[in-house]
Amino acid sequence: DIFAQEVGGFYTLEEMKELNIITDHYQMITAPEIVTAQLEMKAECKDKYTLRVFFSFMDGRKIITPVFWWQGYVGMYEIPIGTVLRLTYIPGKKGQFVLKNAVPV
Numbered sequence: 001d002i003f004a005q006e007v008g009g010f011y012t013l014e015e016m017k018e019l020n021i022i023t024d025h026y027q028m029i030t031a032p033e034i035v036t037a038q039l040e041m042k043a044e045c046k047d048k049y050t051l052r053v054f055f056s057f058m059d060g061r062k063i064i065t066p067v068f069w070w071q072g073y074v075g076m077y078e079i080p081i082g083t084v085l086r087l088t089y090i091p092g093k094k095g096q097f098v099l100k101n102a103v104p105v
Contacts, residue, residue, distance in 0.1 A: 010042035010043055010051065010077075011041065011042070011043040011044065012043075012044045013043075013044050013045075013046065016043055016044075021041075021043075023043075023052075023054065023064060025062055026062045026063060026064035027061065027062065027063060027064070028063070028064060028065075028097075029063055029065065029089050029097045030097070031089075031097065032089050032091055032097055033088075033089050034086065034087070034088050034089075035057055035058070035059075035086075035087050035089075036057070036084065036085070036086055036087070036105060037055035037056060037057045037058065037063070037084070037085055037087055038055065038056045038058075038083070038084050038085070039053065039054075039055060039076075039079055039080075039081055039082065039083045039084075039085060039102075040054045040056050041053075041054040041081065042054070042076060042077075042081070045066065049068060049069040050066050050067070050068050050069075051066070051067050051068075051073050051076055051077070052064055052065070052066055053065045053067055053076050053099075055085075055087070065087075065089075065099050071098070071099070074100075074101060074102050075102060076102065079102065079104070084104065084105050085102045085103060085104055085105065086102070086103045086104075087099060087101075088100045088101050088102075
């Protein structure tokens with residue numbers, strides 16, 4: 001529910017549809033980097049082993065990042081919405097970039 005999102009939970013796919021939450025202005029990260037960003041939203045993915053995380057980077061970019069069970073979800077389930085984080089993205093195995101860690105600043 002929306003209350004769960006406000007206290008650090010995440011939106012389900014059904015809630016995103018019901019609330020008409022559009023995320024097409026978010027992009028995937030395109031290079032390895034260390035950046036400061038604010039956690040805006042967390043959302044369920046069709047794949048139940050993946051969480052979609054939405055950030056506003058300090059340089060204005062809007063970035064969506066999938067985090068996976070094998071990463072321990074990079075701690076995203078525990079981090080409250082609105083937290084400012086230092087994010088480290090590294091090259092993944094298939095040409096994409098993955099979130100290695102997220103540390104509150």
